[in-house]
Amino acid sequence: MACKRGALIVLEGVDKAGKTTQCKKLVQALQQSGRPAEMMRFPDRTTTIGQLISAYLEKKSELEDHTVHLLFSANRWEMVPSMKKKLDQGITLVVDRYAFSGAAFTSAKPGFCLDWCMKPDVGLPKPDLVMFLQLSPSEAALRGQFGEERYETSVFQRAVQQKFEQLMKDPSVNWQVIDASQNIEGVHNSIMDHSLNAINTAQDQLLGEL
Numbered sequence: 001m002a003c004k005r006g007a008l009i010v011l012e013g014v015d016k017a018g019k020t021t022q023c024k025k026l027v028q029a030l031q032q033s034g035r036p037a038e039m040m041r042f043p044d045r046t047t048t049i050g051q052l053i054s055a056y057l058e059k060k061s062e063l064e065d066h067t068v069h070l071l072f073s074a075n076r077w078e079m080v081p082s083m084k085k086k087l088d089q090g091i092t093l094v095v096d097r098y099a100f101s102g103a104a105f106t107s108a109k110p111g112f113c114l115d116w117c118m119k120p121d122v123g124l125p126k127p128d129l130v131m132f133l134q135l136s137p138s139e140a141a142l143r144g145q146f147g148e149e150r151y152e153t154s155v156f157q158r159a160v161q162q163k164f165e166q167l168m169k170d171p172s173v174n175w176q177v178i179d180a181s182q183n184i185e186g187v188h189n190s191i192m193d194h195s196l197n198a199i200n201t202a203q204d205q206l207l208g209e210l
């Protein structure tokens with residue numbers, strides 16, 4: 001009998017919400033419970049496209065806004081063959097940011113609409129679960145200063161948060177909002193519960209497309 005497919009699980013949220021910490025903890029907990037799992041993150045800065053994106057984020061280069069948007073999307077598309085292979089092998093993928101960050105960050109810039117911003121990602125593997133780590137801008141500020149990278153300002157992050165709120169209205173995506181103001185273990189427990197449900201459900205369903 002063919003093995004059951006893994007689940008595609010995405011964590012989204014504004015900066016400082018704790019996505020990376022929680023992705024790592026989730027992968028560890030799934031592996032310890034005997035469920036094959038791997039972490040991925042977007043942008044993946046290791047590829048040729050990812051290096052262009054990284055230089056842009058570090059403000060070492062300038063790129064036209066539509067151009068960089070398409071590069072972020074291309075960076076997701078270039079990973080699709082390996083993502084599908086791993087999911088088919090029964091590996092659950094825990095992904096730190098995905099197409100929703102793409103749409104939320106670019107559409108927070110002047111002159112971009114959410115609809116146009118989602119277009120390049122149409123057809124990507126659809127996550128079985130997207131957890132949005134919700135943290136108010138004031139709580140995020142208590143977690144320390146933003147870094148030096150592009151987009152790391154409170155004003156921009158507030159605009160991004162509003163765009164995420166619009167995206168979460170899409171009923172065709174399995175969004176779950178997680179209260180990221182709880183302590184690390186509390187957040188982890190909520191994330192684990194939702195993930196186990198998604199893994200069980202995904203086993204009997206075909207992988208969808210965005």
Ligand code: DGP
Nearest residue numbers: 042043072073097101102103105106151
């Ligand atoms: P991180 O490596 O998770 O800190 O993410 C890098 C930054 O890039 C972060 O500010 C969010 C932003 N970002 C992630 N994905 C996209 C995308 O697809 N498009 C745009 N414009 N920004 C993105």
